[in-house]
Structures are given as C-alpha cells and as structure tokens.
Amino acid sequence: MDKLLQLLSKNAQFSTAELAAMLGEPEDHIKAQIKEYENNGIIKGYQAVVNWENMADSFVEAMIELKVTPKKETGFDEIAERCMAFEEVESVYLMAGVYDLALIVRGQTMQDISMFVAKKLSTIDGILCAATRTEASI
Amino acid sequence: MINYDKYLNSSIRSLAPSGIRKFFDIANEMDHVISLSIGEPDFQTPWHIRDEGIRSLEKGKTWYSPNRGFSDLLKEISNYYERRFSLTYNPFEQALVTVGGSEAIDLAFRCLLEEGDEAIIPQPAFVCYNPLCTMAGGVPVNINTKNEDNFRLKAADLEAAITPKTKLLVLPFPNNPTGAIMERSDLEEIAEVVKRHDLMVLSDEIYCELTYGGRNHVSIASVDGMYERTIVINGFSKSYAMTGWRLGYALGPAPIISQMTKLHQYGIMSAPTTAQYAAIEALKNGDRDVNHMRDEYDMRRRLVVDGFNEMGLSCFEPLGAFYVFPCIQSTGLSSEEFCTRLIMEKHVAVVPGNAFGECGEGFVRVSYSYSLKHLKAALARIREFVEELRHEG
Numbered sequence: 130m131d132k133l134l135q136l137l138s139k140n141a142q143f144s145t146a147e148l149a150a151m152l153g154e155p156e157d158h159i160k161a162q163i164k165e166y167e168n169n170g171i172i173k174g175y176q177a178v179v180n181w182e183n184m185a186d187s188f189v190e191a192m193i194e195l196k197v198t199p200k201k202e203t204g205f206d207e208i209a210e211r212c213m214a215f216e217e218v219e220s221v222y223l224m225a226g227v228y229d230l231a232l233i234v235r236g237q238t239m240q241d242i243s244m245f246v247a248k249k250l251s252t253i254d255g256i257l258c259a260a261t262r263t264e265a266s267i
Numbered sequence: 268m269i270n271y272d273k274y275l276n277s278s279i280r281s282l283a284p285s286g287i288r289k290f291f292d293i294a295n296e297m298d299h300v301i302s303l304s305i306g307e308p309d310f311q312t313p314w315h316i317r318d319e320g321i322r323s324l325e326k327g328k329t330w331y332s333p334n335r336g337f338s339d340l341l342k343e344i345s346n347y348y349e350r351r352f353s354l355t356y357n358p359f360e361q362a363l364v365t366v367g368g369s370e371a372i373d374l375a376f377r378c379l380l381e382e383g384d385e386a387i388i389p390q391p392a393f394v395c396y397n398p399l400c401t402m403a404g405g406v407p408v409n410i411n412t413k414n415e416d417n418f419r420l421k422a423a424d425l426e427a428a429i430t431p432k433t434k435l436l437v438l439p440f441p442n443n444p445t446g447a448i449m450e451r452s453d454l455e456e457i458a459e460v461v462k463r464h465d466l467m468v469l470s471d472e473i474y475c476e477l478t479y480g481g482r483n484h485v486s487i488a489s490v491d492g493m494y495e496r497t498i499v500i501n502g503f504s505k506s507y508a509m510t511g512w513r514l515g516y517a518l519g520p521a522p523i524i525s526q527m528t529k530l531h532q533y534g535i536m537s538a539p540t541t542a543q544y545a546a547i548e549a550l551k552n553g554d555r556d557v558n559h560m561r562d563e564y565d566m567r568r569r570l571v572v573d574g575f576n577e578m579g580l581s582c583f584e585p586l587g588a589f590y591v592f593p594c595i596q597s598t599g600l601s602s603e604e605f606c607t608r609l610i611m612e613k614h615v616a617v618v619p620g621n622a623f624g625e626c627g628e629g630f631v632r633v634s635y636s637y638s639l640k641h642l643k644a645a646l647a648r649i650r651e652f653v654e655e656l657r658h659e660g
Contacts (some may be wrong), residue, residue: 135454140640150573151566245515 132173133162141175148161189263190219191242193250194228196257205229208255217245235241239263286622290606296615298303301645302616306443306590308491308508310563312545316507316651320545320548330610334532336364336516342514343550351475352486354494356486360521363528364538368473368502373399374527375469375498375517380437386426386435389420390624391592393443393471400437401421405596408433410529412625414594417583418447419633422456426648429460435467438487444623444632445592448478451485454472458490468497473515474588476506476557479565482586488518503542505588506548506557512542564589569640574646575633579623588635590646592620593641596629598656605631612655613648 132152136143145163145209152189167175181188185258197208212232219233236242246259272280274497287304294300311317341358348354356362365371372395380386388396388407397407410417410428425436432572438457439450449457461468468487475484488497502515511660516528549556575593576580582593595605602619610616620627635642 132562132566136639139644143639143643147570147573150421151639153568 152263172185188235188237189239192262193232194260195230197229198255215249279321282398285546286402287618290616290618293610300616303645304616304618304635307510309636310508310560316545316549318539319371319548319573323541323544332543333538337543340364343547347550350490354488358519360570361518361524363517363524366535367517368500369395371500371517372517374530375607376400376403377530377586378526384434385430386606387433388437390625391444392439392623398439409624414583419449419453420447422460425457429464436461436467438468438470441478441587444590445587446588446590448587454485454487454490458493461491470497471500473502474505477564477589478587480586485555492541498523503546503549507553514538514542514546539628551608571635571642578650589631589634592630594630601629603633609652613652614647
C-alpha cells in the first residue's frame with residue numbers, strides 16, 4: 130500500500146514537512162502527491178475521530194440488516210437511496226450473503242430506533258424483513 | 268544484625284547498578300509521562316508466532332528441551348545465517364540456544380576469560396558487557412567511539428588499546444545506544460588488527476535485522492579469516508518483537524560452543540520450551556513481519572532524526588537498531604541534568620548517554636520504538652523544553 134496514504138489514514142495531522150522526513154522525499158513532492166490524491170478522489174476528506182460516548186448528549190447506534198426485493202431497473206440502488214434520505218441513517222452498505230443492505234442508524238434512545246424501524250423503514254415498498262442489532266464501541 | 272557484606276562477593280558489591288533504570292523508575296511514578304526510554308519493540312510478537320507457542324502448550328509440550336535447544340530450532344538458526352549472511356554453521360556442533368542474547372554473552376565471557384585477561388569493549392554500548400566481563404574475572408578495556416566517526420570502531424583505536432593481555436574484542440553493532448553500524452570495509456580493517464594480534468571476537472548481532480537506508484548488516488564472521496575467530500550472539504527479541512520470550516543463541520567454533528553448552532547445561536539446563544516452538548515459526552515464516560517492522564521503524568527514525576536536527580540538537584544519522592543519540596551539549600547541560608529537567612518539566616523520559624559509558628556524556632539516548640503519535644507528541648515537548656532553555660541562557 131502507498132505509504133503516504135497509510136500514514137495519512139492513521140493521522141491526517143502530520144505536517145507535509147513531517148511526512149517528507151518520514152518518507153525521505155522532498156516536501157514539494159509530498160504536497161503535490163496529496164493534492165493529486167485529493168483531486169482524483171482517492172482522499173475523500175479529513176475528519177476528527179470523536180468519542181461521542183464521552184459527550185453529555187449521548188446517543189445510541191444500531192445496525193439494521195435488510196432483505197429487499199431489487200427493483201427491475203435500478204436494483205438495490207433505489208431502496209438504498211430512500212434509506213439514506215432519512216436523517217436517522219448514518220450510512221448504508223450493500224451486503225452479500227443473507228441480507229442485502231445494512232444501515233447504521235443513530236438515535237437518542239433505543240426507543241427512537243425502534244420507532245424509526247416500525248414507522249419509517251417498514252413502510253418502504255420492497256423491504257421484506259429487517260433485523261436490528263445494537264452496537265457498542267469498545 | 269548480620270552484616271551481609273562479609274558474605275557477599277566483593278566484585279558483585281562493587282558493580283554499579285544500571286543507569287537506565289533510574290529514569291524508568293521516575294517515569295513510572297509520574298502521570299502523563301511520555302517515555303522514550305525503553306529498549307524494546309512496541310510491536311507485539313506477530314500472531315502466527317504466538318499461535319505456535321500456544322499450540323505447543325495445548326499439545327502439552329511442557330518438558331525440558333535438549334540442553335542445546337530443539338534440533339528443529341538449531342537447524343532453522345543455521346539456515347537463517349546461511350540465507351541472510353552466507354555463513355555456514357553446523358547446527359549440532361556450532362549452535363547453542365540460550366535464555367536471551369544476554370545469557371550467551373555471559374557464557375562467552377566466562378568460557379574465554381581467565382583472571383586478568385583483557386576484553387576490549389567499545390563504548391557507548393549496552394550496559395551488560397562491562398559487568399559481565401568483570402564477573403567472569405576479565406578486565407574490561409573501553410574504547411570510546413566518536414560522533415565524528417559516526418560512532419564506528421576505528422582500527423587505529425583498537426590497535427592502540429591492545430596489550431599482551433588482550434584476548435577478546437566485543438563488537439556491539441548495530442549499536443545500542445548510538446544506532447551506529449559497521450560496514451564491510453570498516454570490519455575488514457578491524458579484522459586485520461584482530462588477526463595480527465591473535466584475538467577472538469564476540470559479535471553481538473541482536474539488532475542485525477534493523478538496518479536502514481538499504482544497508483544490510485554484515486557479520487564480521489563473514490570477513491576473510493574471521494569465521495574461526497568469531498562467536499556470534501543473536502536472538503529473537505528485537506527482530507521478531509519477542510523480548511519477553513527470552514530466547515537467544517550463540518554460533519561459533521565447535522570447541523567454544525561445546526564449553527558454553529556445558530556451562531549452560533549446569534546453570535540453566537535449557538532455554539524455555541514454549542519460546543523455542545514459537546521461534547521455529549519465527550525463523551520459518553517471519554521474514555514478512557521483520558520487513559514490515561523495519562519499514563515502520565525506518566519512518567519513525569526519519570521523523571525523530573529530522574525533529575532533533577530541526578530543534579538544533581545535532582543528531583548523526585543512525586543506520587541501525589531503534590535509537591537516536593542526539594548531542595545536547597549546545598544546551599549547556601550535562602546529560603544527567605538534561606534528562607532530569609526534561610522529565611521534571613516536560614514529563615518526557617529519555618536516558619542520559621553516560622549510562623552507556625563515560626564517553627556518552629553530552630548525548631542522550633532516545634528510543635523510537637513507539638507509535639508515530641507518541642513520538643510526535645514527545646518531540647513537541649522536547650522542542651518546547653529546548654526553546655525555554657535557550658531563553659534562559
């Protein structure tokens with residue numbers, strides 16, 4: 130794997146001078162390389178890794194596995210996009226295996242998540258069944 | 268009250284305790300300390316190696332091994348030296364598995380030295396050589412390696428230290444604490460002197476897998492006429508991140524190894540069985556892990572060397588082990604003062620250079636066997652410290 134990307138993916142706060150020192154390359158080269166990765170979408174962004182559980186206004190997360198009937202023209206995409214439109218949904222993964230889609234859902238309480246599944250998710254046409262699993266970061 | 272001193276051997280009483288521990292101990296009692304003082308890999312032993320140890324326990328392999336070590340391990344050690352350094356050792360006559368490299372060093376001193384024999388030990392060097400040599404009845408004669416020579420041992424300095432009593436030269440390269448290495452041309456010059464004065468060499472190659480900048484370790488045993496004069500010491504601690512398993516080995520001329528084996532048999536019996544099973548796996552399938560760890564260390568090394576040079580503490584480029592040895596003379600402090608103030612004021616632990624011999628005064632040893640995040644934070648604190656010192660001055 131590209132060493133520059135490996136370093137940045139662990140810690141995006143290295144300065145270009147530090148990266149240049151570690152990789153034994155000129156700083157200009159490092160800057161250009163990062164620019165290129167940003168331009169061609171290999172580096173999609175930089176974000177803080179937040180330990181939300183330590184925050185006062187805590188919340189819960191759950192993973193919901195969905196079995197769906199793919200639409201004729203659009204496959205799983207249409208349902209995935211509809212799921213993503215809900216503000217409770219953090220991310221959507223296409224799965225291979227027993228389930229077709231996995232959603233990471235966030236709410237203030239487990240009750241919120243249950244209501245979301247019951248009232249919003251289950252009304253989408255094409256969703257056959259759902260299994261909710263709670264998540265705890267360790 | 269019994270006066271125990273009268274029972275205790277006077278040589279052991281007069282040995283100074285290791286200077287590394289002191290800063291360790293202060294660091295352990297303080298909160299939020301960033302330590303760069305430890306000389307062991309921060310990596311865990313690779314899983315497949317641990318797994319072999321576990322499996323051997325599951326199978327109930329909990330007995331003594333043969334005194335020399337398991338023959339499979341002896342064969343793998345011999346294969347390894349053949350493969351990496353083109354040196355051929357008969358696994359059953361020229362190899363001995365020990366409890367860490369340290370035991371092998373102790374055995375070699377005790378098997379070679381008679382009362383009053385001199386052993387030449389270049390410094391700065393790891394703290395065990397002088398005391399072990401003394402306890403074996405030998406007389407350690409220290410040669411100072413110098414910053415301007417990149418801390419390599421020079422043939423002329425060796426020549427000057429030789430007396431009719433000199434029997435042994437200790438070659439601790441790649442070096443702890445300086446990170447210096449010896450290249451083939453350096454070793455060839457040393458070999459000429461060794462042969463001319465009919466000496467033996469104890470080559471401590473524990474850091475042999477940790478060399479950088481495309482330079483592979485060269486064993487002095489591979490220099491013309493030196494194979495028969497060299498006892499190679501090595502082990503698994505540094506290359507495979509196996510410090511706690513306590514496993515090392517010695518390779519050398521059969522008559523010497525057989526005497527070392529005899530002493531090992533009486534004093535130790537055999538090296539740990541579980542560790543030996545794990546080590547066989549390490550030598551068979553561990554090359555990828557070694558390469559991966561070396562690459563990681565290399566990045567850290569560059570970051571740290573660059574960091575020290577940037578803050579004006581000149582730092583020669585170490586090409587081996589996992590230490591840098593920056594010069595702190597420009598701060599006007601002694602090594603001891605620098606380390607004490609750094610830990611008290613900024614909570615960063617490094618080791619004073621003079622813990623590795625008087626000639627290490629003016630330097631500090633910094634281990635970069637830590638995560639990049641940890642190193643970055645430590646460097647920032649050291650930079651602050653050095654800037655504050657400049658303002659004071």
